[in-house]
Amino acid sequence: NAGVTQTPKFRVLKTGQSMTLLCAQDMNHEYMYWYRQDPGMGLRLIHYSVGEGTTAKGEVPDGYNVSRLKKQNFLLGLESAAPSQTSVYFCASSYFWGTEAFFGQGTRLTVV
Amino acid sequence: GIQVEQSPPDLILQEGANSTLRCNFSDSVNNLQWFHQNPWGQLINLFYIPSGTKQNGRLSATTVATERYSLLYISSSQTTDSGVYFCAVGLGNTDKLIFGTGTRLQVFP
Numbered sequence: 073n074a075g076v077t078q079t080p081k082f083r084v085l086k087t088g089q090s091m092t093l094l095c096a097q098d099m100n101h102e103y104m105y106w107y108r109q110d111p112g113m114g115l116r117l118i119h120y121s122v123g124e125g126t127t128a129k130g131e132v133p134d135g136y137n138v139s140r141l142k143k144q145n146f147l148l149g150l151e152s153a154a155p156s157q158t159s160v161y162f163c164a165s166s167y168f169w170g171t172e173a174f175f176g177q178g179t180r181l182t183v184v
Numbered sequence: 185g186i187q188v189e190q191s192p193p194d195l196i197l198q199e200g201a202n203s204t205l206r207c208n209f210s211d212s213v214n215n216l217q218w219f220h221q222n223p224w225g226q227l228i229n230l231f232y233i234p235s236g237t238k239q240n241g242r243l244s245a246t247t248v249a250t251e252r253y254s255l256l257y258i259s260s261s262q263t264t265d266s267g268v269y270f271c272a273v274g275l276g277n278t279d280k281l282i283f284g285t286g287t288r289l290q291v292f293p
Contacts, residue, residue, distance in 0.1 A: 105281065114270055114283035130280065131185075160225060164281070170214035170274055172232035173281055178225050 074098055078163050078176035085153045085183045093148040093179050095163030103166045104146035105130075105173070106138060108159040115162060121146055122169070153183045186211045188273055188284035195289045197261050205256040205287045207271035215274030215281065216247050218256050222267045230256070230269075261291045 079094040095104060102123050107115040107130075117130030121140040135157060137149045146165075150157060160180050166173040187210040197203055207216070218230040231238050231245040233254065238245055242261075247254040258265055268286040275282070 107283075114285045115272075117280055117282070120280065131282075162227065166281075170234070172215075172217060172229065173272070174229065175219075175227040178227075180225075 076163055076165055076174050076176040078161075078179050080179060081177065082180050083182070085150075085181065087153060087155060087183060089153050090149070090151050091153065091181075092150075093161055093163075093181075095146045095148070095165075095176060097144055097146075097165040097174075099165060099167070099174070100143070101165035101167050101174075102143075103169065103173075104140065105164040105166075106136070106146065106148045107162045107164065108132065108157075109162060109178075110159050118148065118161075155183045157181065158183045186213075186273065186275055186282055188271065188282055190269075190271060190284040190287050192287060193285070195287060197289065197291050199262060199291055199293050201261050201291075202257070202259045203261060203289070205258070205269055205289075207254040207256070207273075207284055209252050209254075209273050211252075211275060213249065213252075213273040213275060215272075216249075216254050217272050217281070218245055218254070219270045219272065220265075220267050221270060221286070227270075234274075258289075261289075263291050263293055265289060266291050 105120040106118040119138040124143040163176040164173045220228045235249045272283045
């Protein structure tokens with residue numbers, strides 16, 4: 073099994089450009105999460121989903137949108153990228169609340 | 185919101201030494217995990233341990249949920265143990281997994 077796969081692994085954007093990060097999981101998990109990690113810090117939750125068609129805000133949702141049209145995919149969108157969104161983005165999934173979460177390999181995004 | 189504090193923030197060891205990392209949390213949790221982030225940035229699951237004790241090779245972990253802390257033990261440390269260790273907790277009545285700020289471990293030969 074591939075587990076949790078993120079696409080792309082690296083990306084450079086210009087300020088104001090838009091992009092979508094894709095997260096795919098093949099474990100039939102209900103819950104999916106998007107986090108960002110900034111230098112020297114832990115991971116902060118951006119948005120999450122508790123099932124197909126649902127989304128909810130995390131700790132730092134501003135400037136991001138998400139969609140969960142299919143159970144196995146969770147998309148993170150940046151409509152108008154800003155330098156403050158330069159970060160490493162991690163996707164995760166878990167079967168249900170309170171169960172073990174598994175993470176993707178991360179996407180390094182630089183906004184110039 | 186819930187506070188997740190890890191200590192120490194930094195730890196430097198010589199190969200072969202033992203260490204204990206601590207995670208304190210401020211509310212009841214239904215989920216606690218320990219992760220190792222290696223120097224390449226990958227997050228590796230170490231333990232899923234909302235309560236009790238588990239062991240995996242040189243690593244073991246104990247969570248005392250009633251006293252709101254968890255400990256990660258590393259014995260006979262190796263240079264490959266270097267990286268950042270995170271604990272993450274899930275609250276009793278929400279779906280979120282909240283991370284601590286991590287312990288940065290450096291193991292020298």
